[in-house]
Amino acid sequence: MATGKAKVVLYPDPSTNIHWLLLHTCQRNNEIQQTGSAMAPAAASGEGSITHVIFDMDGLLLDTETLYNQVQDIVLARYNKTFDWSLKVKLMGRNAAESARIFVQETGISDYLSAEEFRKEREERMKVLLPTCELMPGASRLIKHLHAKGISMALATGSQKKHFELKTQKHGELFSLMHHIVVGDDPEVKHGKPSPDLFLAAARRFEGGPVDPQRILVFEDAPSGIHAAKNAGMSAVLVPDPRLDSSHHDAADQVLKSLLDFDPSYWGLPPFEDAEC
Numbered sequence: 001m002a003t004g005k006a007k008v009v010l011y012p013d014p015s016t017n018i019h020w021l022l023l024h025t026c027q028r029n030n031e032i033q034q035t036g037s038a039m040a041p042a043a044a045s046g047e048g049s050i051t052h053v054i055f056d057m058d059g060l061l062l063d064t065e066t067l068y069n070q071v072q073d074i075v076l077a078r079y080n081k082t083f084d085w086s087l088k089v090k091l092m093g094r095n096a097a098e099s100a101r102i103f104v105q106e107t108g109i110s111d112y113l114s115a116e117e118f119r120k121e122r123e124e125r126m127k128v129l130l131p132t133c134e135l136m137p138g139a140s141r142l143i144k145h146l147h148a149k150g151i152s153m154a155l156a157t158g159s160q161k162k163h164f165e166l167k168t169q170k171h172g173e174l175f176s177l178m179h180h181i182v183v184g185d186d187p188e189v190k191h192g193k194p195s196p197d198l199f200l201a202a203a204r205r206f207e208g209g210p211v212d213p214q215r216i217l218v219f220e221d222a223p224s225g226i227h228a229a230k231n232a233g234m235s236a237v238l239v240p241d242p243r244l245d246s247s248h249h250d251a252a253d254q255v256l257k258s259l260l261d262f263d264p265s266y267w268g269l270p271p272f273e274d275a276e277c
């Protein structure tokens with residue numbers, strides 16, 4: 001059992017019917033966060049019924065958000081502005097055009113820089129930065145585990161295909177374990193998250209699809225993605241940036257500090273074996 005990792009398990013309390021979180025023995029050094037504090041309704045009804053998994057990408061599997069933040073800081077510094085985390089929440093999970101529009105409007109720089117100009121500058125800077133992005137903690141372990149256990153997985157990202165390819169340059173082997181990938185500029189995706197379009201398209205493309213949304217578990221780092229999953233009728237695990245205000249946690253069925261804290265057995269999925277822990 002490797003150090004530095006944690007396992008969080010939900011146990012039912014028969015007297016209150018509330019499930020409490022207990023920490024198991026795969027101890028890691030930093031503290032364990034609050035996780036879904038009480039049993040979520042969808043989890044209660046859906047436990048054991050999950051057969052397919054859909055992952056978001058940015059900020060969930062790949063640490064691209066740090067790179068986007070760097071570019072936004074550079075642009076705003078020219079106008080003596082600083083980036084506010086509350087704006088970040090509005091941008092997360094949006095497609096490129098939507099996020100550019102929201103960014104210039106909300107920061108008050110639209111008189112100096114149009115959404116299209118910002119989008120082009122961001123594009124140029126990100127071409128250089130994106131191929132350097134790293135995996136988020138626990139992403140590789142979880143994807144390899146689910147693949148080894150025969151759980152079919154898909155990726156549903158608001159990123160355009162060309163950005164997906166840049167971001168995954170170093171991680172092709174891991175992403176090849178997905179049954180399929182739906183990108184933000186897919187012809188079947190008319191609207192970005194929180195529209196359910198991405199997740200419903202992903203559900204349709206599983207083998208033998210469309211898969212019943214109640215059998216699909218979505219992993220997301222963004223509130224808009226959680227809403228997209230719920231709008232699609234799916235269960236949703238939120239793995240948020242720690243700066244995300246907890247008021248955004250409510251819509252998720254479960255909230256984890258890290259993918260390292262995910263316990264597959266809570267959702268009826270095959271558990272990690274000790275060697276993976």
Ligand SMILES: [Mg+2]
Pocket residue numbers: 056057058059060092093220221222225
């Ligand atoms: Mg994301």
